[in-house]
Amino acid sequence: MSEYGFKKVLSLDEYASYFKDIDPVSLYKIWTKEYQNDHLIESAPRYNVLYDRVKAAFVVSDPVDWGLDIQVLCDILTSEGLPGGDNGHQPPLYFAAADLEYQSGSVGTQGQRCKLLDGNCSRNIVAYGYFILNDSKDLVIDDPIGPFVMKVGVDFAREPDAFLWRPTSGITCIEESVGSVIAWPADKVIMSMLNATQQRGY
Incomplete structure (x- = not known):
């Protein structure tokens, strides 16, 4: 300022x-x-x-x-x-840019690094990953992700035993989701402020 x-x-x-x-x-x-x-x-x-x-x-x-x-x-x-x-x-x-529709449009660049906060209750960081999409009609394991939800890839489980926000028949905890694409609440995803050339590690 x-x-x-x-x-x-x-x-x-x-x-x-x-x-x-x-x-x-x-x-x-x-x-x-x-x-x-x-x-x-x-x-x-x-x-x-x-x-x-x-x-x-x-x-x-x-x-x-x-x-x-x-x-x-x-x-x-x-x-x-x-x-x-x-x-x-x-x-x-x-x-500045007072958008009354929270997180309208694309809130991140595809591949942008992010942190996933506990999707159930606390604000603990449970995993690190990357942003893919926040189109409510897009699918994760044949189901639309829905509104106010992001499609993310998981690279690393910080709290392996944390429960998945939206479990599937084969994945119920964060550790099991490493290497997979999952749905996660948009308000529990913190985007990295680094640009693409700086996004190495967390």
């Missing part, structure tokens, strides 16, 4: 890290620890975030942690730009 002339710019992750209790359920989000370790944040704020009010919020992509992002945005928008403060005037909220 600094390229557009804004002088004080923070990502939501960095901003939230300076407020100890801003996410009331953070203790239960075991799945976020790996992500946080990959995105270490300096302990000293670059700006005086505890006193300077947020002047505007920009949503430019889908979040990794929906709960945290919604919580922080609500705190900012209802407290005149300073979480923990009194209710006041709402700062502007801007959306």
